Ligand SMILES: *[C@@H]1O[C@H](CO)[C@@H](O)[C@H](O)[C@H]1NC(C)=O
Ligand SMILES: *[C@@H]1O[C@H](CO)[C@@H](O)[C@H](O)[C@H]1NC(C)=O
Ligand SMILES: *[C@@H]1O[C@H](CO)[C@@H](O)[C@H](O)[C@H]1NC(C)=O
Ligand SMILES: *[C@@H]1O[C@H](CO)[C@@H](O)[C@H](O)[C@H]1NC(C)=O
């Protein structure tokens with residue numbers, strides 16, 4: 425149903441961002457002027473002028489929770505750059521009415537699309553999102569596939585708690 429269209433658009437998005445990166449890197453060596461580069465455009469508006477790495481709260485004021493479209497959020501708040509910090513905020517499970525969350529890194533696009541956690545790595549457990557939140561630095565030039573690992577992938581699959589980022593180089597010109 426809607427699932428395959430959704431997956432297709434994700435693949436298209438990833439392909440587009442990879443293409444942008446590889447093209448940009450290629451051009452980089454030729455010293456192009458990036459002022460008008462459509463993909464480089466940089467993070468929109470205010471964030472654009474901050475030269476150093478940014479600290480971004482995942483989901484903004486919605487934090488890290490069920491039924492928020494993080495794919496959409498990542499699209500609208502990207503691109504992200506190397507050394508930017510993503511902050512995951514979620515309440516630790518204090519009683520039965522708190523829904524526990526966590527942060528996992530999935531190994532590849534396919535496990536991301538299918539929310540397959542078998543080879544995923546937990547980067548933050550259910551208590552680490554409390555207080556100021558859990559901070560994850562985008563240190564490497566690679567795609568990062570994030571997902572909540574709770575309920576054996578259910579939060580990822582049905583709760584939309586997943587998104588990916590491909591951090592870009594900040595200093596291109
Ligand atoms: C890059 O292009 C913009 C717009 O065309 C121009 O204003 C700027 O001076 C150029 N920068 C360099 C370093 O050539
Ligand atoms: C989430 O947002 C993406 C990108 O805007 C969109 O393609 C997708 O349909 C949305 N998912 C849901 C379940 O609304
Ligand atoms: C990221 O930070 C590390 C450590 O501070 C630094 O060595 C590295 O050059 C930075 N990378 C980029 C792309 O800014
Ligand atoms: C559970 O914990 C949350 C947050 O600490 C609190 O707001 C809520 O009232 C608690 N619920 C119960 C049933 O104790």
Ligand SMILES: *[C@@H]1O[C@H](CO)[C@@H](O)[C@H](O)[C@H]1NC(C)=O
Nearest residue numbers: 516547548549550551552553
């Ligand atoms: C989560 O990780 C923190 C830091 O490593 C640790 O202190 C805590 O006991 C862990 N909590 C659970 C529920 O595993």
Ligand SMILES: [Cu+2]
Nearest residue numbers: 525572574579
């Ligand atoms: Cu969750």
